[in-house]
Amino acid sequence: MLCVNVELKERRYPIHIGAGLLSDNSVYPLKSGDKVMIVTNPTVAQHYLSQVTDTLEKIGCTVKNVQLPDGEQYKTLDSLNLIFTALLRENYGRDATIVALGGGVIGDVAGYAAASYQRGVRFIQIPTTLLAQVDSSVGGKTAVNHELGKNMIGAFYQPCTVIIDTLTLNTLPKREVNAGLAEVIKYGAILDYPFFEWLEQHIDALVALDQEKLQQCIARCCQIKADVVARDETEKGDRALLNLGHTFGHAIETHLGYGNWLHGEAVAAGSMMAAVLSEMLGDLSAQEAARLEKLLVRANLPTVSPDTMQPEDYLPHMMRDKKVLAGKLRLILLKSLGQAYVATDTDQDKVLAAIRRCTQTD
Template sequence: MYCVKVELKERSYPIYIGEGLLSDPSVFPLKKLDKVMIVTNSTVAEYYLKLLTDTFVKIGCQVEYVLLPDGEQYKTLESLNLIFTALLKSNHGRDTTIVALGGGVIGDVAGYAAASYQRGVRFIQVPTTLLSQVDSSVGGKTAVNHELGKNMIGAFYQPTTVVVDTLTLKTLPKREVNAGLAEVIKYGAILDHSFFEWLETHIDDLVALDLQTLQHCIGHCCQIKADVVNRDETEKGDRALLNLGHTFGHAIEAHLGYGQWLHGEAIAVGMMMAAVLSEKLGHLSFNDVARLERLLAKANLPTVSPDGMTPDDYLPHMMRDKKVLAGKLRLVLLQSLGQAYIADNTDRQLVIDAINHCSQFD
């Protein structure tokens, strides 16, 4: 078992990574008679709700659960209200613990519920998708979507513990595994060239769900994320680098309708657009752009824009992005593989050219 620590003084917490952790009471900071509300969806519940409930019952907890619909399109205020209703009906107080059992959608919605319910209750992240295990469960970003923008309503709110059971990946659809690899590749592209090279060598093992390789990969990604969050919890500086490809990718998700493309699929195309733009600005080499494209393709991820999407479909969403300051578009771009930077007020025509370059009609 790996253990990575997020160091935030009195709000520090561990990330446990290993096989079979859902049935290990020792990794959960709970005690006898604690009240627990598990938030999950119908898909994940079929596989893991009873297993996790049994673990909490062994501890002596009082356990209830609420089921949300499955999918990015349900990352909404309506789903948030379902959690609040379940908590209130069962008279949960400030001493309750919310447990997020699922992927990024469940983690984000349950985390925001924990941040809001009675002005804040404890919560535990139990991510069951690769994307949530390497990225969204760590760092305390919680939110719901709005039809005009992704993750526009939320809060920074740290979990008490993150428990990553790699066995949950065995029941994950291949498309979801591939989507998670987009965030894995992102870490190498922005901050760790040697990890990018490691991925080029081991991507086939990751796609094939070799658990030993996956455990090493998840641990490394969580350490990178933890180090960034330690330095910049609320995204005033370095943490913004973790958004490589996200401004483009969020535009894809919002334009198509949430859930049509998986988050990681949209981010893969967004990273390609950011890489092409970086090349047009004279930073990233043509060879490095090609290496990124090959690695994404090996992970079975898209590298071109959804059919028919034009710059006019991207730009309105991009200008509503959270990283826009004083009406100026801010993008995460690459100096080289392993070295990212924030670009302010990038030339609009170059942005359009990068979108066109990665479009199917080009």
């Protein structure tokens, strides 16, 4: 088992990474008599709910669960309210613990519920998708979507523990595995060139779910994010760099309707748009942009805009992005592979030109 710590002083917490951890009661910071509400969805529940419930009951916890509909389109205030209703019906108080068992949607909604219920209760992240394991379960970003924008309603609220059982990826659809690799590649592109080179060597093993390489990869991603979060928990500086491709990607998700493209797929295409724009601005070399594109393609990820979107469709969504300040578009761009920066007030004509270069052609 590998362990990475998120260093936030009195809110410091561990990320446990290994195979078979769902049944390892030593990684759960719980004791006999604790009241636990597991938040999951039917897809994950059929594989892992009984396993986690059995482990927690062996510890001596009282365990209930609430199952949300499965899919990004259900990352809503209505789903949030289902969790509140379940907690209230069971008379759970401020000593309750919420366990998020699932992917990024479950983690985000359950985390926001934990931040809000009786002004804050403890919660544990058990991410079951690669994207959640390397990104959304770490760092305390919790939110739900609004029809006008992704993740617009939420809070920064840290878990007390993250438990990553890499065996859960064996039941994940290949498309979801590939989507998670978009966030993996992002880390190398923005902050860690040696890791980017490592990915070029081992991406095929990751696609094939090689357990040893997966655990190494997840640990490195979590360490990079943990270091950034420790420096900038509420995204006032360095943490914004973790959003490479996300402003473009969120526009894709919002325009197409949540769930039509997976988050990682949208981020992959958005990362390529950011790379092309970086090249147009004279920063990233054409050779580096080509290396990023090749790695994304090897991970079976899209590198072009959806064929149902026009370049002009992007900007209205992008101007509602959380990183927009004083009406100015802020994007994460690349000086080189392994070195990202925040670009402020980027010329919109150049942004549109970069999107056009990443538009599908016959």
